[in-house]
Amino acid sequence: MVVPTNIKDLQNKSRDLRARRVDNLTYVVESTTNPTAHHVVTVRFNREERQIEAQCTCAWAEHRGIACSHVLAALEYMASLKDRTLSFWIEEDAARRQKHRLFHLSGKNTKDGIWITSRSA
Numbered sequence: 001m002v003v004p005t006n007i008k009d010l011q012n013k014s015r016d017l018r019a020r021r022v023d024n025l026t027y028v029v030e031s032t033t034n035p036t037a038h039h040v041v042t043v044r045f046n047r048e049e050r051q052i053e054a055q056c057t058c059a060w061a062e063h064r065g066i067a068c069s070h071v072l073a074a075l076e077y078m079a080s081l082k083d084r085t086l087s088f089w090i091e092e093d094a095a096r097r098q099k100h101r102l103f104h105l106s107g108k109n110t111k112d113g114i115w116i117t118s119r120s121a
Contacts, residue, residue, distance in 0.1 A: 002065040003090065003112055011088045014072035027074035031058070041074040052105045052116070066107035067114045075105070079118060089115040 004010055019029045025044060031037040044053045052075070055061060060068040072088060079086045088105075089095035095102055095115035106113030 002060075002063070003114060004065070004067050005090065007067065007088045007090050007114060010067065010069045010072055014069040014076055017069060017073035019070075019073045019077035021077070027077065029056075029070040029073045032069070039070040041070050043071075043074060043078070050101075050103045052103050053107065054105060055107065061107075064107070066112065067105055071105070075116065080121070083121045084118045085121045087117045087119075089117065091115070 019027050027041045028038045039058045042055045054071040056068050056070045092115050098117045100117040100119040103116040
């Protein structure tokens, strides 16, 4: 799996994307490269372990990348429904220093990923 190194840039980019819920696990997020295209994001939670597994249909994800801007946008949308806002982190220590709810985002069948903090909006 490939973890992005420019997570704060992706976080900012994701905030400009529109997402909508299709069902309990699936979200559709607009594409920035093609205004008529959309990407499908699937999100699964393991609440006990605070683990999130997400997949997207974009080119980055197809090449084993995790945490694309579409996934981040879907997660931000989900958080907004609960009056929460998210921040994304490459390093666990940096995320833990925030002293907010902490989650780990990974791709399918991998432990590689990024860290997410959640706080009241």
